[in-house]
Amino acid sequence: MKKLLLLTVISLLCCTKGLCQRDTVNFTVDFSEAHRNRFRVQMHLSVPNGEKLVDLNISVWTPGYYQVLEFGRNISEFRASDLRGNGLPWQRTRDDQWRIATGEGGRIHVSYTVTTERPFVAVPYIDKDRAFIRPTGIFMYPDKNLDRTVIVEIMEHPSWRNIATGLDSIAPRTFRAGDYDILYDSPILAGNLTELPSFRVRGAEHRFLGYQMAQFDRKSFMDDLERIVRSASDIIGEIPYEHYTFLGLGMGNGGIEQLNSTAVAFTGDGLDSDPANRLRTLSFLAHEYFHHYNVKRIRPIELGPFDYSRPNRTRGLWLSEGLTVYYENIILKDAGLIEPGQILEDWQNTIQGYENNAGRKKQTLAQSSWNTWEDGPFGKRGETISYYEKGPIIGMFLDLAIRNASKNEKSLNDVMRALYYNYYREKDRGATEEEIKMTCESIAGQNLDDIFTYIQGTGDLDYQKYLSMAGIQYQRTVIADGKSSVKLSIQPTLSILQKEILGDIFGY
Structure with missing residues (x-):
């Protein structure tokens, strides 16, 4: 008392x-x-x-x-x-x-x-x-x-x-x-938090404070994180906050994005000794950081203002989460933190994982977003799909189609900028499904019904049609129990346009 x-x-x-x-x-x-x-x-x-x-x-x-x-x-x-x-x-x-x-x-x-x-x-x-x-x-x-x-x-x-x-x-x-x-x-x-060396990008201070951090080269890590922030902010062209804070929560799983911060499970353990772990960590942070653009500001219209008394459903998490996954490798590539061969291998694994999930014939991408409140963010494998898996594939198809149609003068980056400035900046709201499609088609200068049908349907994806725009050969081999092995390889002969798109998306 x-x-x-x-x-x-x-x-x-x-x-x-x-x-x-x-x-x-x-x-x-x-x-x-x-x-x-x-x-x-x-x-x-x-x-x-x-x-x-x-x-x-x-x-x-x-x-x-x-x-x-x-x-x-x-x-x-x-x-x-x-x-x-x-x-x-x-x-x-x-x-x-x-x-x-x-x-x-x-x-x-x-x-x-x-x-x-x-x-x-x-x-x-x-x-x-x-x-x-x-x-x-x-x-x-x-x-x-x-x-x-x-x-x-x-x-x-x-x-x-x-x-x-x-x-x-x-x-x-x-x-x-x-x-x-x-x-x-x-x-x-x-708590008794460790603060890592801060940095500034576009005039905004970026801090990283965390609980129970391990010993690692903190300056090197923060230099890499600065490259990620610069790479991501260059996509949109501005930073919409005055300061940004990374909150490291210690051991655990997951992260959640905010307007000018992100809370993530992080200790830094193994960053110096395990290159694969370092790359996963940087990719994870690139994902959570890019969310301050894509979902906090660029967003389906249903995601804000929120009703905190009930689930807020949308069919658009393919945009918010799927395209953010797509941009992980784009950001790391532009920051000089990932090798081209790793990007192609990542895509090979993503496509193979999706193709070997029987849920792809049972649930659409839009439904995976709407039903995430019951199915969970990663779905129920064999019965449903995850927008974290099919969503980035749709993002890649859109980027390839826009670049191919515009002779590589336009890209998915232009779509993201248009959604950011036209809807967040000018209208202070998210975009409807129709407005998102209209924006993509306006940038591409052509109809994109084939790709948007993949969001609303469960039909097979035409990988070769889109990957060939970057000079990539798609091969799918059925192995045991109906499972498939996927192989992506670069075609021996490439046009000038294919070479440009291959370099801009896959880093070659």
Whole structure:
């Protein structure tokens, strides 16, 4: 109780310092129960005069990870009071919603506890060594009122020295988000973190802070990461943020992209001794970094603004995820970090994996996106497909077709730039399926129905038609149990156009 009163006093002091305004929601996060894997959260918000009820929600999912996560089940010890400390009646109306009887409105105070279960990039976690705040699982929002400014104060932990986040700092251990969408897109990592050498690209500072990092050549690694950022930003032609932060979460799997940060499972172990591991790590980081363009800004129209109370479905993850996978090797190639032979081998493995999945005859690429909430991001092999596998193949077909039709004067890069500037920059929204197709065809200068049919259908893909545009021969041999072996090789004789396309996509 003493700690609760102390946190309330601190939050009130923040208000007197000008950090608490009528349309601002203030949070204080307390790490004092880290040893119990619990966050203590304080929330202050205003309720319009005369409004007798307010609903507070917790998100049921987190953008970038298309699965229902049921954050509400981890919340307990919920309390509500007015600023005089008088308790306010409340009831839990849904697993993700709390309804408070506020009387006649005014500013109210809420407190609750978040219990965490496991360290994973999509969920919050805290223990005696570090805290990872996945904001969707920590911070409640006023129902249908996501445009409020949010101030987050992190209480000091006696033995932790670092905080890493993409949020703007406005005071020591205090951060500001212009609205809830920005807050929910800005995870926070706290603990005894290692900071790697920073770098600047196009005037923006890029930092990398991580938990339990191994020993490796940090300068060399960050030099490679700088090459990746330069290569990716050259595709679009600008950087849309003032600063960017990589958050290394330690051992684990996966990563989730944000507007100006990414949270990734990373230790750096084996970077110096294992070239294949280093390349996988750099490819993984290139993928997550390029997402700040493709999905956070270039996106299917369904992916923002979000409804955090239910799954947000789209048929367009072939664009958001599939094309981001396609750009991994493009970015690494332009950065000088991958050999041409490795690119061709990667494509050979991708195509062979797709062709040996019986799910390709049962589910379309558009359906794999729509049903990812049930099937998972990688699908159910044999029954469904993954947009991570078929999506980049469609991206390659589009790039090859556009380059071939335009005599290599245009490419998929022009499509990405057009979607970025025409829809994100000018219209401040995503693009519809029709607008995405129209943009591709406008850049190509020709109809692309054959490729877009592959998104909506389950027919066989004509690899030879498109790969031959880069002078690549496709061979598929049936081996045992209906499985196939795929071989890609460069044709002995190439036209000037084929040589140009082969070099620009595959690095030869």
